[in-house]
Amino acid sequence: MKFLRTLPKSEESRIMGHQLLRCATSVAANYRAAGRARSRAEFISKMGTVVEEADESVFWLEMLVDTEVVRREKIEPLLREGNELLAIFAASQRTARANKT
Numbered sequence: 080m081k082f083l084r085t086l087p088k089s090e091e092s093r094i095m096g097h098q099l100l101r102c103a104t105s106v107a108a109n110y111r112a113a114g115r116a117r118s119r120a121e122f123i124s125k126m127g128t129v130v131e132e133a134d135e136s137v138f139w140l141e142m143l144v145d146t147e148v149v150r151r152e153k154i155e156p157l158l159r160e161g162n163e164l165l166a167i168f169a170a171s172q173r174t175a176r177a178n179k180t
Contacts, residue, residue, distance in 0.1 A: 126175065
């Protein structure tokens with residue numbers, strides 16, 4: 080959220096910032112829902128959404144850099160954290176699928 084407030088006031092950054100906000104908040108909401116899942120199948124499904132939305136969040140961060148809206152140095156910590164979280168969520172989903180009985 081703090082990062083989004085620092086984006087330039089242009090139409091392209093507004094649109095990409097909105098997309099980033101949408102998918103990043105979806106990660107949080109669906110991760111919370113996964114923790115409250117009533118079954119393993121529901122957990123796996125919710126974690127699938129978390130993985131997709133986390134990947135999309137990283138995509139929008141990369142797009143901000145690729146379109147030169149933001150310098151990579153400014154966004155590098157967020158990219159690193161996004162990729163780390165994506166790896167954790169994907170591993171959690173894989174483990175749940177593998178342990179499915």
